[in-house]
Amino acid sequence: MSKGSDENALKAALSYLQQQNRPYSATDVFNHLSKEHSKGAITKALDSLAASGKIKEKVYGKQKIYVIDQSQFSSAAPVELGQMDSKISDITRKVAELEQSNKTLESEAKALTSTPTTEEADKQLAQLTEELDILQKKLEGLSSGTVKVTAADKEKATNTRTKLVREWRKRKRMANDIIDAILEGYPKSKKQLMEEVGIETDEQHNVRPPEG
Numbered sequence: 520m521s522k523g524s525d526e527n528a529l530k531a532a533l534s535y536l537q538q539q540n541r542p543y544s545a546t547d548v549f550n551h552l553s554k555e556h557s558k559g560a561i562t563k564a565l566d567s568l569a570a571s572g573k574i575k576e577k578v579y580g581k582q583k584i585y586v587i588d589q590s591q592f593s594s595a596a597p598v599e600l601g602q603m604d605s606k607i608s609d610i611t612r613k614v615a616e617l618e619q620s621n622k623t624l625e626s627e628a629k630a631l632t633s634t635p636t637t638e639e640a641d642k643q644l645a646q647l648t649e650e651l652d653i654l655q656k657k658l659e660g661l662s663s664g665t666v667k668v669t670a671a672d673k674e675k676a677t678n679t680r681t682k683l684v685r686e687w688r689k690r691k692r693m694a695n696d697i698i699d700a701i702l703e704g705y706p707k708s709k710k711q712l713m714e715e716v717g718i719e720t721d722e723q724h725n726v727r728p729p730e731g
Contacts, residue, residue, distance in 0.1 A: 528560035533568055533587075542577070542586040620704075627700045630693075647683055654680060680729075687728045691721065 532548055543551070545562040552561070565585045569576035577584045654676055698712065705712055713720070721727055 524556070525560060525563065528556040529564040529567060531556060532561055532564045533573060536568075536574055536585065536587040540587055542584045544582055544584055548585070623700075623703055627697075627704075630697045630700050647686065650679060650683060684728050691728070694718070 531552055535548060535552060536543065539551075545558065545565055548565065549556070549558045549561045556564075565574070565576075565583075568574045569585060572588065574585050574587050577586070657672075657676060698709065698718070702709055702712065707715075712718075
């Protein structure tokens with residue numbers, strides 16, 4: 520390898536260690552320099568730099584670790600240290616805020632993905648409405664005395680009604696949970712959110728889940 524190539528490898532290795540200011544092996548430096556120089560040239564350059572005192576060399580077993588000589592760097596003044604501490608505190612606070620924001624978004628995403636799509640909800644609503652209509656007609660027949668219902672039919676109707684009411688309450692609770700989760704990061708009021716999204720409540724239609 521030419522003298523010029525050796526010199527370029529030496530400059531590149533020294534510049535990288537100065538910029539990073541952390542310990543590296545010859546393989547690390549070789550890889551981080553995008554393999555612009557051969558591994559042999561990098562190893563030779565590091566050994567040369569260590570011999571000249573520009574970098575420090577530590578041997579751990581069979582591996583050598585190189586780090587820039589810290590005496591090349593001036594000590595930070597108290598004012599600089601204070602500024603650095605302030606910056607670290609600011610970054611730490613921002614990281615905490617981002618982590619909290621991420622948790623909120625994950626919670627909202629989980630709630631939304633567990634909720635049926637509009638199409639699925641429409642189908643389920645249509646099915647529930649149809650079942651309720653059938654039950655209503657049966658109840659009207661019972662009230663007028665024109666329909667005779669067996670004990671099995673009565674039990675089935677009662678169970679179905681209980682199931683439908685439970686599902687109604689469940690969906691209402693899910694919808695309220697999702698709205699509350701969205702409101703945590705929503706700049707406007709709950710009423711404005713409902714209007715923008717186009718959500719209609721039971722109360723607007725003067726209905727509520729039956730008791731029991």
